Amino acid sequence: MELINFKVGCKTISLKILDILLTERFDNNLTTLPNNNKSFIGVKDYMDIPTPVFDLGIILNNISTEQSNKHILKQLRSWQDKQSKWFNTLETNLLNRSEKLVINETELQDFIVFFQEFNTDNPDLKLTISRFNEPFELLLEQARQAVSAHRQGEHKQVSYLLSKIKRSSLAQLERLFESAQEQITLDYKPIIVFTTKDGINPHVGLLVDKVEDSLDYKKEDIKPLDKLTDIGFDIDPQTKGMMRGLIKMAKNHSVLIDPSSIFKPTELQVETENTEAYGLF
Structure with a gap:
């Protein structure tokens, strides 16, 4: 499975290359809308399709870069x-x-x-x-x-x-x-990563700091989060729902993320976690 790593603050996150439509430089030209979600920063057109954009730094670090x-x-x-x-x-x-x-x-x-x-x-x-x-x-x-x-x-x-x-x-x-x-x-030259669930239409845009590298990983390279989250880690349900595992790198880990689960209702996240709907392998 080919993944692309991105930097978000002090964290490294990984996305499947098939989940990515496009990356483009963030020029702070989004259309803002009234909302109560602090990570939602606006709407950007992708091929004339209004696409919501979220700051992944706020989602993962509780503060934007x-x-x-x-x-x-x-x-x-x-x-x-x-x-x-x-x-x-x-x-x-x-x-x-x-x-x-x-x-x-x-x-x-x-x-x-x-x-x-x-x-x-x-x-x-x-x-x-x-x-x-x-x-x-x-x-x-x-x-x-x-x-x-x-x-x-x-x-x-x-x-x-x-x-x-x-x-x-x-x-x-x-x-x-x-x-x-x-x-x-x-x-600081952030970029928007436009993600997709069907390979054609945009799902959400994610604001990240920069692209790191692209790597191939096997099933055994990805460690589940069950043992970590079962011992009392206080992870926001939405954040936990999109995390699919940890990938060992040279000095730390990358967090594998499923963008299709971002802001999905909790009951649907459970369904995704208990099936192979994400199609990791």
């Missing part, structure tokens, strides 16, 4: 602003020769935790975030040197160190902040 990206961007901009204010305050106190000068590093400790624990499947963004540590530690060390020089009354040395910080560690951190934000913004 777009919203997740906005949250990360907000965090980065917040830390960039906080770091700038921190240094400006330090610089003002040093240049004004404040007698009660204390370098408050605790204000930035949460940022250390943020970039050390930051996780992403984007290799370029992951590399950028990993580069924060060195200039950040250098910034703190140079700030300590400037404070020490201030306490010893070496005011020319203080001015020299402040200038050095701006040219080196602070400038490098600013470039990393801008690079990370740019990668998050430019890397």
